[in-house]
Amino acid sequence: MSAWYRFTRLMVWLLPIIFLAPFFCASQVADPSQLRLDKLNKYSHLAAVAIYNWNSTTDIDNAQIVSMIEKLNIQNDDTSEGIIFRHILATATANETEKPRIPVYVKYPLLKKHWDELKEMNAELFSASKAYYIYARAINDFDRSHERFGVTVPLLRNLKIEALDTGNRTATAIASIWLAMELTLESPIQAINEIEYALAYLPTRSSTLTLENALDSATAHQWLRHMYTELSVPSKAHFHSMKIIDERNQSDEFITWAYFTAVDSLLLQSNFKDALSTSDNALSYANNRDSEHEVFLTLYQRLRVLLLGFRQTHESDIRDIIRTLDATEIKKIEAKSKELAYLYQSYKAIFEGDKKQLSIAVERYKEEMLNTLHSTGFRAEHLLRKELELTRIYDAAGDYKKAYEHSKAYDQILFEKNTEQFKFSSSSFTDGIAKDIELAHYRQKELASLREQKEGLSTDKEAMKTTIFVLLLTILLILVLWLWVAKKQSDLLAERDSLTGALTRRAMLNSLKKSLKSNKTSSIALLDVDNFKKINDRYGHAVGDEVLTTITQIIKNRIRKSDKLCRYGGEEFLIYFSDTDEKSAKRILDELNVALSRQKHWNGTDEKFCVSFSSGLLDVKGETNLDRIIKACDDLLYKAKRDGRARVASLSF
Template identity: 70%
Template sequence: MYNWNLQSDIDNDQIVTEIEKSQIQHDDSSEGIIFRHLLATATANETENPRIPIYVKFPLLESHWRELKSLNPDLYAAARAYYIYARAVNDFDGSSLRINVTVPALRRLKHEVLETGSKTATAIVSVWLSMELTLANPIQAINELEYALPHLPARASTRTLENALSSATAHEWLRIAFTELSVPSRAYFHSMTIIKQSSLNDGSVTWAYFTSIDSLLLQTKYEDALLTSNRALEFVKNRNSELEMFLILYQKLRVLLMGFQQTRDSEIRSVINKMDTIDTVQIKTQAEELFYLYQSYKAIAESDENLLSKAIEQYKKAMLESLPSTEFRAEHLLKKELELTRIYDAAGNYEKAYEHSKVYNQLLFEKNTEQFKLSSPSLTDGIARDIALARYRQQELAALRDEKIGLSTDKEAMKTTIFALITTILIILALWLWIAKRQSDTLAERDSLTGALTRRAMLKSLKKALKSDSTSCVALLDVDNFKKINDRYGHLVGDEVLTTLTQTIQKRIRKSDKLCRYGGEEFLIYFSDTDQQSAKRILDELNASLSRQKLWSGTDQKFSVSFSSGLLDVNGETNLDTIIKACDDLLYKAKREGRARVAAFSF
């Protein structure tokens, strides 16, 4: 989901191969259904680039989420939090207004996973909540991150949804947040924590070194920055990555130029020579803006004003060209102005540096103003919620206190009340047992799926009815091709067909008639005081009505259903075995003659 349509360590073709290998398209477990929906939702609004090749076969139900939560609370928290976010991004077409939906939904999810007792699950939801709160209230976002941080999973090399927003991600977001709040000491702390805690020898550690040097430069701690850049160079030597080597050399060059330009000329020249040996084409492809920043610092070191002017213009152009493709427009523009401020400051052009510093401050002001505009009482009014809770507790305590006073002031009255209460309870209990028995008897006579009579209840009822009603008909129905419906569309759709048939019949027959589910997809109808011609007309009408039903909630595919039936005019016959056997023979005759029809006979 996160790497689709992006230049990363896994491309679209590899992702398609992984999807096919996982057989997720054919996995109809709750987890399979959930992840098909996640994959489909991830690129649902994609118009210019390809979407993830996955299609949804079943609706995503609350029962699927419940099953996943019982199996794996951490995975449930990560999957549901992502689904809340992705659905809102689609519904609001990427607009920040989505937070009016996502923030309350994620808060509800956080309270829900707290009940599972999983600290990791709660921390995962808190990180997603902090990401959305960043758009409305950065201070609350920081609180959520620090709340989650002790229990977040450590970054792992495997791609798992729980690991998508790891402790390393939280430290990186906190570094960025504290940098914007002009607290570089905290930004440095979070960068170094990533380095100390990481057990992986990967690019995330290199970026942590890169940002820690940045934080030290903001504090003008040049000696510490130089020591950190040297440690970072020792780390990337074993990484076999020209880009990572370029990143750290670039940071060391900035440290030397900003803190030691007059005293370490030979070391500056040595760093430039090393950077010039790295494949320029590869660096420009992977980090074009960074390459032009390096050219700018190189021009400062060589006092080449023409090269400096050209490099700055190329950097501006590269940043503006990449602006439409970034989701973080404000951060992108802030980065551009901050880097230009630093370059002109290092070059000694303080007038230009001041101009870009003013633009940076204005952009930062606008960004923070816009963020806090999105903040609304529904997202931030915690005091109101706490006051409402406190009032509720006070009312409970007052009620208990009044009850205690009442008990102590009139013990005799209470004895009478208790006696009357016990008597009332016994009466209610007896009544309840009588009603429960009646309901139990009624439920025992009804099929749990369709609500029609059971076979036992129907046969019992028919014994009485046939003795008193000589002009009646009995029909045995069977749904045509029911096994194929179950095999093709699933048992849920099969159950829906049976309930729909039952409802259709019950709406058409009279109260004096009787319907039972005789077994599986077979139904028995007793038409009281009805001749064969009238009963056949009703059966034909039912078949016609059922054929018009083509939409089913359990599948997107359209199809219609029919039934075959054997109809018998009993004509005074009272032997149930004889009647059922005759109906069964007639039913199979209707099947042989082509289905969706009535085969009738009269004793």
């Protein structure tokens, strides 16, 4: 065998390997852009889980959420998405004072470039994330008051325009549904329009919760069902309940409730035949779910249908249902919903003609509804449901006088609720005709100006050019000056807390980055007003605000110009002591507490009381990592709280 032959055979074997090796290697290296998209999906899931479950009694507790945060290492991710989601998680519990906050801390300010980068990567997540951030910031800034709508509605409208510019329909729908959520209280009719606008492109329900599907199509249908019920359009309410059922892609309790509300809408229309048919389908679905509570709920609804529409012809069916429901362990039902248990007992008493038992069941129902009123965030809806159910019970019992009384009470609550809602509606959101007229006038003036310029140019062209140039230059200079002044005012307002006049958190953190690098001897203290929630609860928010402004003034009067003070959040303050060691800073903090204890008279109340604060003090000793410093101060603050409040817990790095 010749050497040439052996060489040729070797090359035949090697050439495929040489050509295929790069493709094989490339397939083994993960695409960086895909890895980043995968990370975004995980961050979206984490944010949604944390927002909906933190400090709540759900299947996912705080420890599991902390584990997710640590596993994803989001605190050390300095990409745009890392900065965005740290801000989202920190904002979610920023005003929390009684319970723990989500242990994520912001390191850098959130800028437009970060949002733009997220928009390029995932337009749908951009819409959902920014919408929630707008909402959460306003909730914190306005302490959940309706004044926030003046901020959230314009910002969410702008977000919707941004989403439209991406050409992504789902991203636009997500921005629109968040806008609708705010408009539900601000302008209900506009809210309905926004939901209908978004409905076709909203994400469907999913077993994996993310920010994108947090407000999904099923939620939109549920909102529309509720709003159309209040507007006395039960046919539309029934349509949206059935859409939830028809479009379901998973089996859960949400579908059982959709059946319940569908039957409810048919009862409001006195369409007992279709109500009974829908009730059959609901019972079949509930039996397949293997949930005792859902079966009980569905049978109770069927009992109402039969009592209201088929009492004379289906007596044996009614007795069978009552026997089945009585066989259920009622304590389990009461543990999940006392309201449901008492409603069933009321209809059972109606069928059996037991007026005494009916009276007992109704009183228990009323008492339960009043007991749970304080824990609901939807007071008017809660009272409306109560009056509607009592109207139906007394109507079924033949006590038309009481039924009429509760019907009047229902109408009065609904009237007050709608009056309150539409009172919030701002003409700046709805006055489209005025805007169109203003635009038409502007165009007419513009056309008239162009005609005059044309006529003038025909007679004295050069003079007119000079005049126009001077005019435009003057306008430009005025505009530049106005923008400069506006920017200065905006920057100043952005750096100062509107209540206390202290620096904002963002301004403070930006300032500290420079100060810590140039100043080796400095201390930082994190203060928290002791028992501030009790002060708010007992004396009101006006007195609470007075306490915060008084503390700010006392601190400002004591510290130097080279020191810095910011309102860090709620009743928390952050002080930077320049060129000050731990011992000197602690002495100043103790003096501040003494000075504050002398303040016992308050403008907002005749009662006398004094205030104190607890503080975590850190001598940074050249440390420049803000996250470590703030975390250490926070830990020391909680130590001071545990040790009895009105004291300083200090440490040196």
